[in-house]
Amino acid sequence: MTRKSSVDLDNPTPEQQADAIASLRAQLSDELNEYCNDVLDVDQSAAMAREWYEWRKTSKVDDVQIAESDNTHPPPYPIRGYNFVADANTVAGQKIKDIQLKMARHFGGGCWHKRDKEGHPIYIERVGLINLKSLFNTCTSTEIFEFHLDMQEFLNRSVFKECSQLAGKDIHRQVVILDMDGLSIGMATHLQAINMLREILSKDQLRYPEYMHRTFIVNAPAIFLTLWKLIKAWLDPRAISKIHILGRNDSKDLLDHIPAENLPAFLGGTCRCSHMPGGCVPCITKNNIPDLPRKAFLSLRHQTQISYTEPLHSYSYDFAPSYSDDDSSGSAISSPAIGGYGSWFGMGKTASPRRRSASADRTPFSTKFSVVYLRFTADRGRGMVVEVLWHQHGAATQAGHIDNDNEVLVYPETLLDPQRAPVLLELKVPNRAGHLVFNWRIANFDEGQAPFPNANEARVPIQLEYSIDNEEDLLKEFNLPPIQRD
Numbered sequence: 001m002t003r004k005s006s007v008d009l010d011n012p013t014p015e016q017q018a019d020a021i022a023s024l025r026a027q028l029s030d031e032l033n034e035y036c037n038d039v040l041d042v043d044q045s046a047a048m049a050r051e052w053y054e055w056r057k058t059s060k061v062d063d064v065q066i067a068e069s070d071n072t073h074p075p076p077y078p079i080r081g082y083n084f085v086a087d088a089n090t091v092a093g094q095k096i097k098d099i100q101l102k103m104a105r106h107f108g109g110g111c112w113h114k115r116d117k118e119g120h121p122i123y124i125e126r127v128g129l130i131n132l133k134s135l136f137n138t139c140t141s142t143e144i145f146e147f148h149l150d151m152q153e154f155l156n157r158s159v160f161k162e163c164s165q166l167a168g169k170d171i172h173r174q175v176v177i178l179d180m181d182g183l184s185i186g187m188a189t190h191l192q193a194i195n196m197l198r199e200i201l202s203k204d205q206l207r208y209p210e211y212m213h214r215t216f217i218v219n220a221p222a223i224f225l226t227l228w229k230l231i232k233a234w235l236d237p238r239a240i241s242k243i244h245i246l247g248r249n250d251s252k253d254l255l256d257h258i259p260a261e262n263l264p265a266f267l268g269g270t271c272r273c274s275h276m277p278g279g280c281v282p283c284i285t286k287n288n289i290p291d292l293p294r295k296a297f298l299s300l301r302h303q304t305q306i307s308y309t310e311p312l313h314s315y316s317y318d319f320a321p322s323y324s325d326d327d328s329s330g331s332a333i334s335s336p337a338i339g340g341y342g343s344w345f346g347m348g349k350t351a352s353p354r355r356r357s358a359s360a361d362r363t364p365f366s367t368k369f370s371v372v373y374l375r376f377t378a379d380r381g382r383g384m385v386v387e388v389l390w391h392q393h394g395a396a397t398q399a400g401h402i403d404n405d406n407e408v409l410v411y412p413e414t415l416l417d418p419q420r421a422p423v424l425l426e427l428k429v430p431n432r433a434g435h436l437v438f439n440w441r442i443a444n445f446d447e448g449q450a451p452f453p454n455a456n457e458a459r460v461p462i463q464l465e466y467s468i469d470n471e472e473d474l475l476k477e478f479n480l481p482p483i484q485r486d
Helices: 014-026 042-058 098-106 132-138 141-167 191-207 222-232 237-241 252-257 455-459 471-477
Strands: 110-115 121-125 174-179 212-218 243-245 302-306 312-319 365-378 384-392 407-416 423-430 434-442 462-470
Touching: 042 191, 098 132, 098 141, 110 141, 121 141, 132 191, 141 174, 141 191, 191 222, 212 252, 222 243, 237 243, 302 312, 302 434, 312 365, 312 462, 365 384, 365 434, 365 471, 384 423, 407 423, 423 434, 434 462, 462 471
Parallel strands: 121 174, 174 212, 212 243
Antiparallel strands: 110 121, 302 462, 312 434, 365 423, 365 462, 384 407, 384 434
């Protein structure tokens, strides 16, 4: 008979942890002991650990390549607010797996988005926007399980690691927000999806146990309550106790646990991630970002080299608006605000005197905006910082030096990872003829967590390639529908 624990599994005392660990390790081989975590249900945990270890060994799970600070693999899904990788969307580069692109195209839109008040990572998924028909017509079950494995290993080996470092304690659980807005009866009764969900939940309780800190199910329609009765039967009672079902536009419980600045505005917070296409949670099925194919990042128009001895590159682009100044279809423009980055081009961490103040940069302009897209890649390096400025035609200009009175900071200095995957930026510019000035530089040694190059690596120049397009031209070239912005 399995001996059950009588202690609080979420808050064991140090003595209870020590006793449980000693009992569990006594039942395991020396090799398996190296893989064991702190657990309390001794007999059941020993059996689970043996099965878990055998699965990882035979499936070669530890060989799965995931994005870490010391490599150039791309993250498997969009991410915001971490240091080991820069903020990124799923972009069709050469290193991205086909299944990762498929999931980005047919899933409702998801993202690892910052941390809760206790330091746990937050994962958001817009379940109600999943295109189940195209998902199962395009992806095999094997591919979906492969994608899920990539996601769990990325969480386990990279995301938890940084969260633990920042919190100063062990973080091995995440907060999940499932947005059900848009969930239909057809989705809630889709047998293939239900059976796959059941299998994933069953496997996760063995292979990735205790990964849930809290789950919030938000904007749940009445049909979900029927589905929930079915799902509850597949879950451990302790897991059920951590799931909170919230009504439409009910953000109080979320804000009790998550800082407003870390919670997307569409969920009741204040974050918009305006520096990234698609905002906090990019969603191709919602069409808030362009779904560009791989060929869109091959043979980009401009090529140059940046080196550690000459780490800067600037390019000036003449911009002509796509519609007149009095077109009422535009919106007021404001510069994206990025926390944690200063103004460092050529001046260390001292703000350049030609820059406007931070408050001026974030003041909305009365003009309407047009959209320009920047695509760029790098073949190596530890990240690049990019900045984009606009100035009115007729103002004296030099690359990187613009008349301050006519300058608009379109995109503040932001560290990005073009060495992992292509970068696509959406730039909202005043709807007047002018120049856009693009500035790139190699990341400083105190930016990001990528390792420093050795002497030989530092001698090899970095190949930077980029293209700049008006929105209507880019969408027309790749036969894409208009972007739907909030």
